[in-house]
Amino acid sequence: xxxxxxxxxxxxxxxxxxxxxxxxxxxxxxxxxxxxxxxxxxxxxxxxxxxxxxxxxxxxxxxxxxxxxxxxxxxxxxxxxxxxxxxxxxxxxxxxxxxxxxxxxxxxxxxxxxxxxxxxxxxxxxxxxxxxxxxxxxxxxxxxxxxxxxxxxxxxxxxxxxxxxxxxxxxxxxxxxxxxxxxxxxxxxxxxxxxxxxxxxxxxxxxxxxxxxxxxxxxxxxxxxxxxxxxxxxxxxxxxxxxxxxxxxxxxxxxxxxxxxxxxxxxxxxxxxxxxxxxxxxxxxxxxxxxxxxxxxxxxxxxxxxxxxxxxxxxxxxxxxxxxxxxxxxxxxxxxxxxxxxxxxxxxxxxxxxxxxxxxxxxxxx
Amino acid sequence: xxxxxxxxxxxxxxxxxxxxxxxxxxxxxxxxxxxxxxxxxxxxxxxxxxxxxxxxxxxxxxxxxxxxxxxxxxxxxxxxxxxxxxxxxxxxxxxxxxxxxxxxxxxxxxxxxxxxxxxxxxxxxxxxxxxxxxxxxxxxxxxxxxxxxxxxxxxxxxxxxxxxxxxxxxxxxxxxxxxxxxxxxxxxxxxxxxxxxxxxxxxxxxxxxxxxxxxxxxxxxxxxxxxxxxxxxxxxxxxxxxxxxxxxxxxxxxxxxxxxxxxxxxxxxxxxxxxxxxxxxxxxxxxxxxxxxxxxxxxxxxxxxxxxxxxxxxxxxxxxxxxxxxxxxxxxxxxxxxxxxxxxxxxxxxxxxxxxxxxxxxxxxxxxxxxxxxxxxxxxxxx
Numbered sequence: 095x096x097x098x099x100x101x102x103x104x105x106x107x108x109x110x111x112x113x114x115x116x117x118x119x120x121x122x123x124x125x126x127x128x129x130x131x132x133x134x135x136x137x138x139x140x141x142x143x144x145x146x147x148x149x150x151x152x153x154x155x156x157x158x159x160x161x162x163x164x165x166x167x168x169x170x171x172x173x174x175x176x177x178x179x180x181x182x183x184x185x186x187x188x189x190x191x192x193x194x195x196x197x198x199x200x201x202x203x204x205x206x207x208x209x210x211x212x213x214x215x216x217x218x219x220x221x222x223x224x225x226x227x228x229x230x231x232x233x234x235x236x237x238x239x240x241x242x243x244x245x246x247x248x249x250x251x252x253x254x255x256x257x258x259x260x261x262x263x264x265x266x267x268x269x270x271x272x273x274x275x276x277x278x279x280x281x282x283x284x285x286x287x288x289x290x291x292x293x294x295x296x297x298x299x300x301x302x303x304x305x306x307x308x309x310x311x312x313x314x315x316x317x318x319x320x321x322x323x324x325x326x327x328x329x330x331x332x333x334x335x336x337x338x339x340x341x342x343x344x345x346x347x348x349x350x351x352x353x354x355x356x357x358x359x360x361x362x363x364x365x366x367x368x369x370x371x372x373x374x375x376x377x378x379x380x381x382x383x384x385x386x387x388x389x390x391x392x393x394x395x396x397x398x399x400x401x402x403x404x405x406x407x408x409x410x411x412x413x414x415x416x417x418x419x420x421x422x423x424x425x426x427x428x429x430x431x432x433x434x435x436x437x438x439x440x441x442x443x444x445x446x447x448x449x450x451x452x453x454x455x456x457x458x459x460x
Numbered sequence: 461x462x463x464x465x466x467x468x469x470x471x472x473x474x475x476x477x478x479x480x481x482x483x484x485x486x487x488x489x490x491x492x493x494x495x496x497x498x499x500x501x502x503x504x505x506x507x508x509x510x511x512x513x514x515x516x517x518x519x520x521x522x523x524x525x526x527x528x529x530x531x532x533x534x535x536x537x538x539x540x541x542x543x544x545x546x547x548x549x550x551x552x553x554x555x556x557x558x559x560x561x562x563x564x565x566x567x568x569x570x571x572x573x574x575x576x577x578x579x580x581x582x583x584x585x586x587x588x589x590x591x592x593x594x595x596x597x598x599x600x601x602x603x604x605x606x607x608x609x610x611x612x613x614x615x616x617x618x619x620x621x622x623x624x625x626x627x628x629x630x631x632x633x634x635x636x637x638x639x640x641x642x643x644x645x646x647x648x649x650x651x652x653x654x655x656x657x658x659x660x661x662x663x664x665x666x667x668x669x670x671x672x673x674x675x676x677x678x679x680x681x682x683x684x685x686x687x688x689x690x691x692x693x694x695x696x697x698x699x700x701x702x703x704x705x706x707x708x709x710x711x712x713x714x715x716x717x718x719x720x721x722x723x724x725x726x727x728x729x730x731x732x733x734x735x736x737x738x739x740x741x742x743x744x745x746x747x748x749x750x751x752x753x754x755x756x757x758x759x760x761x762x763x764x765x766x767x768x769x770x771x772x773x774x775x776x777x778x779x780x781x782x783x784x785x786x787x788x789x790x791x792x793x794x795x796x797x798x799x800x801x802x803x804x805x806x807x808x809x810x811x812x813x814x815x816x817x818x819x820x821x822x823x824x825x826x827x828x829x830x831x832x833x834x835x836x837x838x839x840x841x842x843x
Contacts, residue, residue: 149745151741151744171745178745180738184738184739184742186743186757187739187760188756189756197743197746197748197756198746198747200748200752201746201748201749202747245746
């Protein structure tokens with residue numbers, strides 16, 4: 095990443111266990127200042143614990159947390175300059191929206207007129223001005239969400255932690271809030287750490303994404319990097335929808351070809367080469383498969399299922415007992431029926447290879 | 461007296477009944493439609509479900525019975541007529557398939573026989589000159605009330621007893637609320653042996669008042685009581701706790717608070733554990749002091765329960781008599797109004813005088829609780 099940027103937040107080997115359950119196992123990552131950083135992974139992978147450790151609600155068992163260069167691993171919550179939006183919003187039910195927004199300011203000794211001004215600004219920005227005198231329970235989910243956001247933004251934190259903030263909203267609202275959050279990030283330019291189990295949220299908002307698994311980070315990168323160069327099968331399976339097709343293959347006896355269920359295909363050139371007979375997993379994105387139009391077809395599996403999604407259609411194919419999914423523009427899928435044989439070509443430059451043993455990606459020679 | 465205290469419970473009960481009736485209704489609609497209910501009998505038909513006729517007949521016959529028969533016979537005649545009217549209601553409900561009404565009928569009958577009738581009867585008695593150990597009974601109108609409030613002998617005594625009661629109400633309720641609240645704050649936290657200590661702390665509430673009274677007579681005993689022994693050892697003098705008014709009141713207040721603080725604690729604890737943990741986390745992220753987070757987050761959750769505890773305990777404290785009887789027998793200026801009423805009505809057999817005094821006390825409690833509820837409601841509307 096851009097090395098000139100200042101590191102706003104750095105976690106180094108952070109571990110945390112709850113009894114026998116290991117929530118974090120040597121988690122490390124760095125976030126540059128002003129970046130929208132997404133923590134992505136399925137539920138109970140340690141995202142929330144990570145955020146809580148950064149906020150200071152949880153003391154890590156091992157490792158260190160640095161904010162703006164200062165070690166805050168065991169520092170009290172107060173001095174961290176961190177604000178957090180909880181998944182449950184955690185609005186104070188007995189206070190009005192205005193008082194909820196003002197809550198973090200009152201304790202800081204900001205004077206009344208300044209508080210009123212900031213509350214008004216924040217409410218205007220989040221389109222909550224007409225709701226200021228209401229109690230949180232009388233607001234809709236989206237409004238509650240915006241109050242929670244406003245309460246975190248009002249004190250201009252250095253780092254904003256968002257714990258699955260859109261999970262409790264319906265699909266349409268989620269879409270709106272995604273755009274809203276990006277706008278707020280541009281406007282304020284603070285560092286955001288955003289935990290989400292939703293691939294779409296992570297890819298669409300995160301400038302940088304850390305894919306988590308079992309309490310540690312598997313891969314960090316921009317959305318493109320994760321999509322084009324997944325570091326292992328886990329990341330490959332999590333990023334991209336529909337998921338990457340995976341095919342169990344073996345390296346041919348010459349070391350230059352792969353034996354697939356559909357026959358032999360030339361192997362991509364791999365750094366370090368391939369040893370004959372090695373078991374590998376071949377990955378190919380559904381969007382990287384094309385219909386053979388005129389060109390020689392690599393294989394011709396038959397259609398098992400069609401999922402029209404409007405502009406594209408996801409076609410599930412089966413050949414020699416192997417499932418393959420392919421994404422076709424809607425026009426090409428017209429007229430296809432279950433059982434049809436579809437000639438397709440595989441672009442050898444778009445193949446991903448993973449070691450069968452541990453799922454790690456093999457780097458291609460460029 | 462329950463009227464005010466039961467408001468919340470009653471609202472819940474109504475819902476439950478509605479659900480239950482809804483279920484009943486569903487089952488009846490699922491079955492083939494019941495035979496159409498017979499029309500109500502005409503007013504003058506001598507039928508067992510003609511409740512309008514029964515009421516009219518009972519009214520006429522009651523008036524005749526009261527006028528013509530001796531008192532005892534008239535009483536039982538009227539009773540039988542009331543039973544007859546009740547029976548026509550039941551038969552009517554049965555024939556017209558008012559099963560909901562039929563199901564609550566036993567409860568209503570019980571309430572009527574055990575509560576409403578005695579209540580009305582004692583209200584009636586308070587207008588008569590009547591003593592339970594004599595046969596005569598004379599209507600005297602408001603005489604008993606006027607005597608209780610203005611008589612040179614009785615009024616000052618009643619007034620003094622009411623003042624003593626007020627002292628007890630203020631002291632015991634304050635002590636219970638404070639101790640119960642602090643205990644709840646303590647038990648809302650996790651610490652080793654919490655469960656067992658909680659059981660121990662709740663025990664006094666479950667003991668019989670008589671047992672508690674006996675405990676404390678032994679604690680306060682002038683010769684071998686624990687209190688006297690310890691103080692004697694320390695000051696070398698002869699100390700008897702119950703020998704003066706302050707000591708006697710203090711002793712009773714302590715016993716009552718010891719017994720009922722766990723009740724307040726239980727209510728407050730229920731409120732404390734209902735506060736979602738994430739609110740405290742949010743507050744710590746918002747860097748709010750614990751004092752402020754208590755008042756803005758915790759207190760709103762327990763305010764209603766605190767007020768309920770206050771109401772319950774105040775009403776109970778007004779009726780304080782048992783511990784007074786057990787510990788001082790009303791001596792040393794600890795005579796409460798409840799015990800006074802009990803004495804007049806039971807020991808001195810002045811039934812109607814006691815009834816009049818009870819109604820005066822009831823009036824005071826109703827006024828106070830309504831005043832309290834008025835203030836509480838207005839505050840909760842403001843909040």
